[in-house]
Amino acid sequence: MKLKLKIWRQASKETQGALRTYELDGVEPDDSFLEMLDQLNQQLAATGEEPVAFDHDCREGICGMCSLVINGTPHSRVSGVTTCQTYMRHFRDGDTIVVEPFRAAAFPVIKDLVVDRSALDEIIAAGGYISVKTGHAQDANDLLISKEVVDLSMDAASCIGCGACIAACRNASAMLFIAAKTTHLGVLPQGDIEQPTRVLNMIRKADELGFGSCSNELVCEAVCPKGISVSNIARMNRTYLAAALASRKA
Amino acid sequence: MRSVAVSFNPFASSVFRKQILAASGLMIAGFLVIHLAGNLLLFRGPEVYNRYAFVMLSHPLIMVLEWLLALVFAGHALLGLKIIADNRKARPVPYVVRSVPQRRGNFSLISMSVTGPAILLFLLIHIFDFRFASLSTVLYEEVVMRDLYSAVVSTYQSPVTVTGYIFAMLLVGLHLHHGFWSAFQSFGFWHERYNRFIELTADFLSLTFVIGFVFIPLWFFLQGIVRS
Numbered sequence: 230m231k232l233k234l235k236i237w238r239q240a241s242k243e244t245q246g247a248l249r250t251y252e253l254d255g256v257e258p259d260d261s262f263l264e265m266l267d268q269l270n271q272q273l274a275a276t277g278e279e280p281v282a283f284d285h286d287c288r289e290g291i292c293g294m295c296s297l298v299i300n301g302t303p304h305s306r307v308s309g310v311t312t313c314q315t316y317m318r319h320f321r322d323g324d325t326i327v328v329e330p331f332r333a334a335a336f337p338v339i340k341d342l343v344v345d346r347s348a349l350d351e352i353i354a355a356g357g358y359i360s361v362k363t364g365h366a367q368d369a370n371d372l373l374i375s376k377e378v379v380d381l382s383m384d385a386a387s388c389i390g391c392g393a394c395i396a397a398c399r400n401a402s403a404m405l406f407i408a409a410k411t412t413h414l415g416v417l418p419q420g421d422i423e424q425p426t427r428v429l430n431m432i433r434k435a436d437e438l439g440f441g442s443c444s445n446e447l448v449c450e451a452v453c454p455k456g457i458s459v460s461n462i463a464r465m466n467r468t469y470l471a472a473a474l475a476s477r478k479a
Numbered sequence: 480m481r482s483v484a485v486s487f488n489p490f491a492s493s494v495f496r497k498q499i500l501a502a503s504g505l506m507i508a509g510f511l512v513i514h515l516a517g518n519l520l521l522f523r524g525p526e527v528y529n530r531y532a533f534v535m536l537s538h539p540l541i542m543v544l545e546w547l548l549a550l551v552f553a554g555h556a557l558l559g560l561k562i563i564a565d566n567r568k569a570r571p572v573p574y575v576v577r578s579v580p581q582r583r584g585n586f587s588l589i590s591m592s593v594t595g596p597a598i599l600l601f602l603l604i605h606i607f608d609f610r611f612a613s614l615s616t617v618l619y620e621e622v623v624m625r626d627l628y629s630a631v632v633s634t635y636q637s638p639v640t641v642t643g644y645i646f647a648m649l650l651v652g653l654h655l656h657h658g659f660w661s662a663f664q665s666f667g668f669w670h671e672r673y674n675r676f677i678e679l680t681a682d683f684l685s686l687t688f689v690i691g692f693v694f695i696p697l698w699f700f701l702q703g704i705v706r707s
C-alpha cells in the first residue's frame with residue numbers, strides 16, 4: 230500500500246506545531262498502525278530527519294499508552310480497539326491519513342504525537358483507591374457479592390486509562406474515565422465505604438485540572454476501546470448528587 | 480446517604496452545575512407546555528385571547544410565578560453560558576480534523592452550545608415584541624386591556640419575521656430533544672426499562688412544540704395572504 234500521511238509535528242511543549250505531509254510506500258495490510266509509523270520513522274532516519282515521536286508500550290491493547298487521533302477519531306474509526314490494534318487493512322491504498330495528538334488543555338503536547346496524560350494519575354490519586362488494611366485473608370464466604378455486581382465492577386475495571394474518551398469529547402470531559410474508576414471500586418463492599426468522598430474528590434480534581442463538563446453526547450462511549458458504558462456516568466451522577474447534598478464542611 | 484466531610488463548592492462543580500441546568504431546563508419545558516396551550520386560545524378569537532393575556536399579566540399569583548420563571552430562565556441562560564465558556568477552555572487547540580461517531584443520532588451534531596445562545600437571542604426579541612412593547616388597547620366591559628391579539632397577528636404578517644420564528648422553533652426543538660434526555664442522565668437516572676420511555680418523551684415533546692409553535696405564526700401568515 231502507498232499512503233499519504235499528514236502528521237502533527239511539534240518540537241516541544243513551548244513551540245508551535247503543524248501538520249507535515251509524508252509519503253510512505255510498501256505498507257502491508259497486516260501491519261499495525263504503529264508498525265506503519267515505525268516504517269515511516271526508518272525512512273525519516275535514513276534521510277536524517279527527526280523521527281515522529283508517539284506513545285506506545287504493550288502494543289496489544291492492554292496498557293493504554295498508545296494515543297493517536299486518526300482521521301479525527303481517537304484510536305481510529307475501527308470500533309472497540311486501541312491504536313496499536315488498528316490494522317492497515319482498514320485503510321485503502323492511496324489513502325491520506327491525518328494523525329494528530331489527543332487534544333485537551335489538561336493533556337499538553339510534549340512532542341509530536343506524545344501528550345502528557347499525568348492529569349489522569351492526579352485524578353486517581355484524589356480517590357481512585359481503597360484505603361483498607363488487608364490483614365489476614367478472611368473466609369471467602371464472609372463477603373457475599375452477586376455475580377451481577379462483580380460483572381459491573383469488572384466491566385468498569387477494563388478501562389485502560391488511555392484518555393480516548395477525553396480526546397473525543399467536545400468538551401474534553403473526563404467523566405467516562407472517572408465513572409469507570411468509581412464504578413470499578415464503588416460497587417464492591419470494600420470500595421463502597423469511601424464512595425461518596427471518592428466521587429466528590431475525583432470530580433473536583435478533574436475540574437481543577439481543566440477538564441470540561443459532560444454534555445451527554447455519548448461520543449466517549451462510542452470511541453472507548455473497551456466499550457465502557459455511559460450508564461456508569463449516570464451511576465456516578467446520582468452518587469454525586471446525594472453526596473454533595475449530604476456533605477459537611479471539611 | 481452517609482454525610483461525608485469534604486469541601487464542596489456547588490458553583491465550581493462541573494457536575495452540580497449540570498444538575499442545576501437540568502432542573503431549570505425541565506421547569507422551562509413545563510412552562511412551554513402552558514405557553515403552547517395558552518397560545519392555542521388565539522384560535523378562539525381576539526376577546527378570549529386578550530382576556531387570557533390580561534389575566535396572565537394581572538393575577539397576583541401569576542405575577543409571582545412570572546418572576547420565578549424569569550429567575551429560572553436567567554439562571555439557566557447564565558449558567559449555560561458559563562459552562563460553554565469553561566468547556567471552550569478545556570480544549571484550547573482544536574483538531575484539524577474531528578470526526579467522531581454519534582450515538583445520539585445526527586441531531587447531536589448541532590451542539591447545545593450553538594442552539595442555547597441562539598434561543599436566548601430569540602427570547603430577548605420575543606419578550607420585547609410582546610411582553611414589554613406598548614400595544615394599543617381594547618375595552619371589554621369597562622376594563623382596558625392590551626390588544627395582544629392584533630399585535631400577534633400583525634407581527635406574523637411579515638415573511639421575514641415568520642421565517643425567523645420558524646427557524647427559532649426548530650432550534651428550540653433540537654435543544655429540548657437533547658436537553659430533556661440529557662437532564663435525566665445528569666441526575667443519574669438510567670434504567671434499561673425506562674430509558675426508552677425518556678427518549679420517546681423527548682421525541683414527543685420536541686415534536687409537539689415544534690409543530691405547535693410553528694403552526695401558529697404560519698396560520699396567521701397564510702391567512703393574511705388569503706385575505707389580501
Ligand code: FES
Binds near residue numbers: 289
Ligand atoms: S500500546 Fe498498549 S494499548 Fe496500545
